[in-house]
Amino acid sequence: MTLSALLLLVPAAAFAARDLAVPSLSLALGAGQSEPENVSVLLEILFLLTILSLAPAIMLTVTSFTRIIIVFSFVRQALGTQQLPPSQVLASLAIFMTFVIMRPVGVAINDNALQPYLSEEIGFTEALDKAQQPLREFMFKHTREKDLSLFYSISKMERPKTKEEVPTIMLAAAYVISELKTGFTIGFLIYVPFLIIDMVVSSILLAMGMMMLPPMMVSMPFKLLLFVLVDGWSLLTGSLVNSFLL
Template sequence: MTRRSLFLSVCALGVFFLTLSGPASAADFDIASLADGERSGPLTARIIQFLGILTVLSIAPGLLIMVTCFTRIVIVLSFLRSGLGLQQSPPNMVIVSLALFITAYVMAPTFDQAWRDGLNPLLNDQVTEEQAFGRIVEPFRQFMLRNVREKDLALFDGLSAVIYEKSRPADSREDQASVLPAPAADEEAEETEAQVDLRVLVPAFLVSELRRAFEIGFLIFLPFLVIDLVVATVLMAMGMMMLPPVVISLPFKVLFFVLIDGWYLLTSSLVRSFL
């Protein structure tokens, strides 16, 4: 095994030095081609597009998590494990996998609409990239608007207005304040859903999902808390104060969760909460 590793190391070093010792004319040719006015434009555009694709692919999982129901589901499942008092069961991989499958089940109509209206026409060269982006984003926008709280949406809308107002020069703010009239309350109420910016909608949706997940987690904790209190009271009455109540209450909590068919109730409640 040592000889093989040594042989591979020598080969790797040889390839590395051969690469370094390549002719300088290739580098000169690349630099010259980049400096060429006719080639630099398309080549630079290709490089920018390639970097953009790599960036989108690297953050695609995070984007899907932010604009889907995954956040609420995985937090509720984590609350369930904490309420039961189990440290490593079910494992994180099982929790994340279950959350992903439930997310795919809930978001299936949204994914289908995004594919049918945006991605499929783009692959068939029926629409441009800008049109496809708008059609792909629209189903997710509608999903987030259905599940976001108006209070959270108004919060980030107001914060966005304050941030952009602070970033403007003082002269432009004074000119705009003197020229534009103050918006009426009716005009603000008539703002359509299509005018909600994603920079406002996505964080508001995440905050709303966190709030609902913690509400469901509190309801999950209540029956397990009652079991812990009953077990602790019984142990105190029996004089077994040195015995940790968690050791005795854990099997009762697991039995209670199984008897009420907890996985069925929790899964159905999570799915119905998005309908």
């Protein structure tokens, strides 16, 4: 009985489908609008899409992320815990710390450039110039003159007389080099105490004749104990944040 009912409903549904209005879509080619206003808007949209696609690279280069992730990697190697904490956890913590450190820069960009531009108080070019100023001040504060001079020597460009004459791309490259040096310096200072523990444990095991016992296996609990007793993560996080506020 059920099968007979279904066979009767199929032709009825097909007949009803004939009365449905099927939407249609038509495409047409025509001359584009070449007004300067339209071209300017299209260029602005293209620029914004480019910025969004380069956002990860920008975050890795012109913010505090580089120094933080390098120091975290040194700490993990010094503790000898292999993959603990996981790389994803360290990267997430570095990102959140970057947001906290870069918050004043982001607020300045929003107040001086983004909001006036959205309110149509300033043009796109002026907004772009004002957005660069807080970021340039931050990079200038943590960039060594030696690193900036290196890139000018490589590019054989004329030395600038003022900070305003330094291109942002040149400043960003010098800033990354300075951050790498600073991160490695902090990592070395953190590595020294743990290295001393490894040397002491290795000497004790050698004196006891336990040459077959890996020193790292014995020293790791002592290094973890020392790191926990001094509240290492809190101390390290506070020191890194303060290094950008000096």
